[in-house]
Amino acid sequence: MHLHVINYQNRFFGGGAMIRLYHFDLARNTIDVETVNPWILAQDPKSRSALAAEHTRITGPVDDFSIPIDFEKRFSGFIPVPVRPARPAGRLLVKGTAAYWRFDGQGAPGTALAAGQKVRDLSGKGNDLTVVALPGTAADALTWSDDHHPDQPGHGSLTFAGGRGPVHGAYLTTAADAPLNTEAFKGGYTIETFVRMPLDxxxxRNGNASVLSRRGAAGAAGKHGRNTDPNEPLAQLNITNNGREVQFNHYPLNTTYPTTNWSHGLAELKWWHLAVVNDGRYTRLYVEGSPVADDPKRLSNGLSSLGLPWLVGGHEYAGAIDVVFHGGVGEIRIVNRPLAQREFLTAE
Structure with a gap:
């Protein structure tokens, strides 16, 4: 219980209609408190007396402060947060769906996926995933989970316990003949997924690991020029080592060098919805449905391909896996056209 007793009558001009404002920030779990005088603020600053100018805003420690509060916990007893029900996969197979992988209802939470185990492509296009475990990897390096983003259609995810130094973990790959491997997405595309980083x-150990990547080195595809690393994959959706920022680095068909989109840093222990949307000309990255600031205004048509598989949770460098993702990955949908925000998985 927080009790605040306020008396402005002994201040300049009897308080002069001074008020205290409480701003409830549900995202930050914080109540921000400020004390202002609207009557004085409405006056022309040039006409204010010295005392009036001092009392436009009161910034002492008892008048301008913040109170941390866990709103969900505080009100859980009588205002329960409604849980959004799971939605069947068929509802999410929008026009142009090239691949759709969900991780719900296929294994008990905490149980491991074995090497060679398959996750079916629900689009029906034949882009099934197969589990690959690196030598020496622990048996529980990849497990089923019922944890998920609140707006995720499927109530399940995969937990990856991977990393580098040395590289270890398990990831998933499309087959050598999967149709998705050769898809160039000349008319645009949308890639969506959900991610969560643990406190450790x-x-x-875990930076620059891919949630989703396309095998094939840039140099082998004839890519060169500014910012080009000839050994990096042709497309990679990563969580970088620079403050857990999302990076979508890709080599379009129309250039020999990459286009890179960056987000702000993402907090641990929170599920995040990520979406990459290309309209055939420009590529945009969205976090929780909001466009990021660092979307380059560079023509970017399609995705270059060497006909090699896509990886979920694996990152290849110079032809070998050099790091495996560490954290949670929710479902993944790839569509061969740009989707509007109202069509994202979180909105359906």
Whole structure:
């Protein structure tokens, strides 16, 4: 219980209609308190007396402060947060769906996926995933989970316990002959997924690991020029070692060098919805349905391909897996056209 007793009568001009404002920030779990005088603020600053100018805003420690509060916990007893029900996969197979992988209802939470185990492509296009475990990897390096983003259609995810130094973990791959491998997405595309980083996420061990990537080195595809690393994959959706920022680095068909989209840093222990949308000309990255600031205004048509598989949770460098993702990955949908925000998985 927080009790605040306020008396402005002994201040300049009897308080002069001074008020205290409480701003409830549900995202930050914080109540921000400020004390202002609207009557004085409405006056022309040039006409204010010295005392009036001092009392436009009161910024002492008892008048301008913040109170941390866990709103969900505080009100859980009588205002329960409604749980959004799961939605059947068929509702999410929008026009142009090239691949749709969900991780719900296929294994008990906490149980491991074995090497060779398959996750079916629900689009019906034949882009099934197969589990690959690196030598020496623990048996529980990849497990089923019922944890998920609140707006995720499928109530399940995969937990990856991977990293580098040395590289370890298990990831998933499309087959060598999967149709998705050769898809160039000349008319645009949308890639969506959900991610969550644990508290033990470490920039050195886990940074620059891919949630989703396309095998094939840039140099082998004839890519060169500014910012080009000839050994990096042709497309990679990563969580970088620079403050857990999302990076979508890709080599379009129309250039020999990459286009890179960046987000702000993402907090641990929170599920995030990520979406990459290309309209045939420009590529945009969205976090929780909001466009990021660092979307380059560079023509970017399609995705270059060497006909090699896509990886979920694996990142290849110079032809070998160099790091495996560490954290949770929710369902993934790839569509061969740009989707509007109202069509995202979180909105359906």
């Amino acid at each position: 996420w470490d920039a050195g």
